[in-house]
Amino acid sequence: MTNRFLLAAVATALASLPACAQTTDTGVQIHGFATQSFLRSSSNNYLGMDTSAGATSWTEAAVNLNDQVNDKLRVGVQFHYTRFGRFGGDSVAVDWALGDYKFNEWFGVRAGKVKIPWGLFNDTQDYDPGYIWSLLPEGIYGLDTRSTNLSQLGAEVYGKVELGPRLGSLKYDAYYGDYFYASDDGYAASFVQQGLIFPSPAGGKTPGFDIRWQTPVTGLMLGGSLMMYDARGNLTNGTYYQPLAFWPTYYGQYKFKKLFVSAQYARLVQYQTATTSTAPPDTTLLDWRSWFAMAGYHLTSKLQVGAYYNAYTLASAHDDSDPTNYFYDRVVSTRYDINPNFYMKLEGHFIDGNGVGFYALDNPDGLKPGTNLLVAKVGFTF
């Protein structure tokens, strides 16, 4: 609780800095945001929170410092505070910390702790003010698993190639680095549910790439990404190993005046082997597919409305009738920008199934197949 007050005080103090101090490149730039949420569900506790009773335990804030040293070199760091239910703890983490050298338009290098570009939203999913949505499609951008998927410790090359006026342009990113499973997120909770206890977080290598084609049709972008990762770790009573897993995704986005339409499809195929002192090696397969389609419209310059549909199925379970193997979420949302710094959001979820975001640990009396959820948020950014 002390951390929350401290963060609020720091954020308020930073927000009160003169605008010129935040945006001129004569020195270090400082930007930040903070949000507070309220969630209430009709049944089932969701995302590690006591949502069926009404939860206010989702608070986020971030502050970044950027120094554009010269036209080619930039250095920066971002600190992120996340607290929601059992996940995220009550501490501040380094979101990214990097040096970025841009040789020219088509080639640059970033190194350090770098966010992973994957799909439409992976590298921006923890910046709440950037969306109309309070919750991104959970089947692909799990709020409870994002701290593991967000960044890697390594290097990234990036650039943009003009293909000509009739072909548009191609933006690429490719990366290679180390990552670790977060010690307090949804993956950790799933491991515990499987009886896998890690004294220290498992981790491995994560190579991958993202390619985006800005088509010659104004506002239309198509892309694809592949994230790969392996993992090794020690269990309290054995070892854990994941061979290289493949997580491809394909997506598109169209923006026209006040309208945007987006869609994405992803599939994960991942094997894991746990070897313990009490049992022979146990290899399991995780194979899921998920997609979403979303649209939003600016009714006025301050008021947006939107809706999306997200489907998730756990194919490796071979049982489509069990609600724990699927997740279908119909969402309606609205956002009002009070001014360029302050905003409010209101969102309704109509969820069928418990495939993602629901944990037996939070629902000791068992899970019901359907959940309705209301999310309200207020936030500010500068």
Added chain:
Amino acid sequence: MKISTLSLYLVFCASLWSGRAHAQNEIVMIANPNMKIQAISKADVRRIFTGAASSITYGPHARPVLLNAGDFNNHFLAEYIGVGEAEFRSDWRSQVFSGQIAMPPSFDTEAEAVDYVAHHIFTLGFIRKSTPHPGVTVLTLK
């Protein structure tokens, strides 16, 4: 007849006023003279001012110089970018918070923007045509 004449007169005055207001808000793009460019396309303005590109197509590196919120800034966003102030800032901040870029410099007045562009190579700005603009190149639209 008198009413019709009065109406015509009022319409004439309104159109004059509207034309004057339009002239007062006419946008011109400015660049640092060392960039050695004389013209820019509207598509390039949009790409550079949204962070989608950091150079002019087949041309030099270019960094946008923004104005803080105001009617003229909204006029520029409507004419060249096609989004409102909140969405424009939000798109920039999304890129900043993902660690991809730094926010462009942003000023309260056009005079400050002119001064910044005049003293920083590879910078582009926008001002009213009537704003004094010593030390910068006024670009024509391709």
